Every structure is written in C-alpha cells, then in structure tokens.
Amino acid sequence: MANVLTDLAADIYKAADMVGREMTGFIPSCTINAQTARAALNDTVRSHFTRAVSVGTITAAMTIPEGTDQTVDSKTMSLDTTASVKIPWTGEDMKHVANGSGFETIYGDQIRQAIRAIVNQIEVSLWMAAYKASSRAHGTAGTTPFASTFNDLAQIRKILVDNGCPMDGNVTAVMNTTAGANLRSLAQLQKANEAGGTELLRQGTLLDLQGLMIKESAGISTHTKGTGTSYQLSAAGDVADTTINVDTGSGTLLAGDVVTFAGTSSKYVANTTLSGGVFTIGSPGLLAIEADNDAITIGDSYTPNVAFHRSALELAIRPYAQPQGGDAAVDAMIVQDPWSGLVFEVRAYKGYGKAMFDVQCVYGVKAWKPNHIATLLG
Numbered sequence: 001m002a003n004v005l006t007d008l009a010a011d012i013y014k015a016a017d018m019v020g021r022e023m024t025g026f027i028p029s030c031t032i033n034a035q036t037a038r039a040a041l042n043d044t045v046r047s048h049f050t051r052a053v054s055v056g057t058i059t060a061a062m063t064i065p066e067g068t069d070q071t072v073d074s075k076t077m078s079l080d081t082t083a084s085v086k087i088p089w090t091g092e093d094m095k096h097v098a099n100g101s102g103f104e105t106i107y108g109d110q111i112r113q114a115i116r117a118i119v120n121q122i123e124v125s126l127w128m129a130a131y132k133a134s135s136r137a138h139g140t141a142g143t144t145p146f147a148s149t150f151n152d153l154a155q156i157r158k159i160l161v162d163n164g165c166p167m168d169g170n171v172t173a174v175m176n177t178t179a180g181a182n183l184r185s186l187a188q189l190q191k192a193n194e195a196g197g198t199e200l201l202r203q204g205t206l207l208d209l210q211g212l213m214i215k216e217s218a219g220i221s222t223h224t225k226g227t228g229t230s231y232q233l234s235a236a237g238d239v240a241d242t243t244i245n246v247d248t249g250s251g252t253l254l255a256g257d258v259v260t261f262a263g264t265s266s267k268y269v270a271n272t273t274l275s276g277g278v279f280t281i282g283s284p285g286l287l288a289i290e291a292d293n294d295a296i297t298i299g300d301s302y303t304p305n306v307a308f309h310r311s312a313l314e315l316a317i318r319p320y321a322q323p324q325g326g327d328a329a330v331d332a333m334i335v336q337d338p339w340s341g342l343v344f345e346v347r348a349y350k351g352y353g354k355a356m357f358d359v360q361c362v363y364g365v366k367a368w369k370p371n372h373i374a375t376l377l378g
Contacts, residue, residue, distance in 0.1 A: 025174035025215030026126035027340050030313040039318035039362055043079045077366035084360040085114035091353055114359035119340045123219035125365045130313050131304035131375055132256040133367030134269040135163055135282035139377030141302035146182035153210040156307045159374040163284055165309050172213040175305040176220040179378055225301045227251035237290035242280050258299035261290050282370030303378035312372035317363040319345045
C-alpha cells in the first residue's frame, strides 16, 4: 500500500494538541554528523586530529630543507545506540477515535511525542559525554551559580582559553534552567542601559556573555560522586600528565568526579573510572608537578553545567540499516524535527487487523577534545 505516510504527513507537523518540548542546549551546540545513508548498529565514524608541532628556525642554504614529518591521528566513534518508538493501531482503535479528535490528529501527536522522547535521550547522551570528558571545573558543588554575578563565566572562559580553545563564536555554555533563572534575575542583565538591549527583560532571551553563547538544557541532572576515600598518588605526576596512578584508599572514583590533589587548587575532572589503580583526567592534564603520596580528594556531588567548543562534541545520526529489498514496511519517510533539527525515519507496517508506525534512528555521541570542554559546578 503506497503513500500511507505521505497522506498523513501534515498531521505530524500540525496537531490540534500542541506537544510540549524540553530545552535542548547540547544538540544545537555540537557538531552534527547526519547523512541519509543508512548505518548499522556499531558502525564506525572516523575523524582526524593533528598533533602539536615544534617551531624551528630558518637557516639560509642553497638546498631546500626537508620538512618535519607530522603524524595525523585518526580517531573513531561508534553508532552504538538504536532508538525506536513503536505506535500500534487497530481498526477498532481508529473507529473509536473517529468521533473525537480523529485518528490523524492523535497519530500526529504520537509521532511528535516519539520524536520528543528520542531527542531528549540524545540530549542526555551528549551531556553525559561532555561532562565526563571535561578538562577542569570551576565553582562550588551543590551551589547553583549566578546568585549575584555572572563572574563564573569569566572563570570558565579562562579554563578554555588557557587550554588553547579558540573563542571564535562557536563556544557555548549549556546550563540547567535553575542556573538560567539565576542568570535572568541579575539586575545588570535586565537593565537595558547596562545589558545593551531589552531582549532578556522582554523576551527572556539569554544573550552571549564573555564570548560564550548561553543555552539551557533539560537534560542536565546531578552527578553523584564515587565513594572513594583516602586515595594517594602511587607515583609523582608531571605537568601535562593525564594518567593518574593511585594506591591505598577504598571505594569508587567515577568518570565525571571532580578531583583535587594535595598542595594545589585546580579542580580536575576524571574522564575514566578508577580501575586497576589508574584513572585519567582530561587534557591538557596536570597543571603542576604532584609528589608521590599526594592525597587525592573527590569533590562532592554536583550539577554539571558545561561549556565547550562545537568541534569538541559530536553527534552522528543515521537512518537504521534495512535488509536488501526491504523489510515488511509498506511505506517509509524521513521527517525533520523542527525543534532540534534532527532527522528521523518513520516506517509504517501492516499486520492482521492492525497497523504499526515506528519512529527510529541509530546514533552515537563522542567528546573528542577535553581541552575544549570545561565544567561549571552547580
């Protein structure tokens, strides 16, 4: 049966009952790798990275000198998650709703609810990837930032620029709505003569601050710290080290935990869970030399608001692979979510006295560069 979805497409976009949507700050701020070519679960997406180079000198000569060989690294990410929302309808169901809102209207809302759920899942995946791959953190765990000033943004910006992150208009600070409410409440941002406009006061729009685009996300929640205590370094640490060796101590140290070392105040973010006496922190690593047996302190549980460059975080999303010649679907169409901009496939299946509509995709997320990610504790 052809055109099953085409005839109903309008109802996907305009339904009588407006479906609510949560804030998504990570999706529009990351690199989106989307193609129409289908992909299978665990397919690989590749990216390249160049290493830092050494600066040489110029020596006059009658022969052209050899260039310095450079290594270009290849990094990979995996499309490791499938997402599907299946919506069944029987002929009786359609008959029952015919005298009310009607099948087409309800069906449209169901598709939008399916897209909403998948988008929210992707948003959370991006947030988790970002904060667990962060370089360092600033702020006080358990205390929502921007209670009286927005100076915390200047400190987050400092972390990023010290790490070499380009402030080129592609850096975003994504926060939860509680931090956003604090930011909107600051008097200096509400006054047109101080803020330079009335957008925040009249529309509630958070304008760029400190070179950072400001966005909010409903996907941000609390990171619960590990239970580890009494850990110490088992070897001295040099500047730029990202591998941390520990001995003694007990309990867990989790990816995303904020750690400090004796004698220094920098708050580093653990990028991996402690295993076999080793965990890693985000690049560029230690900012100061640490001595053997320096104590390691795990910070309190916190809400991770995250600032990052677009190139540091990537979402790869594809239509899910189908068998050659197709499966039992009688129709399929690609639908773009107007809220997030992401594209999903809707497939229609016919059974015995019953039909099913399936909203689906396959995706993966990756935080490529901890140097260009920083955490604002809340």
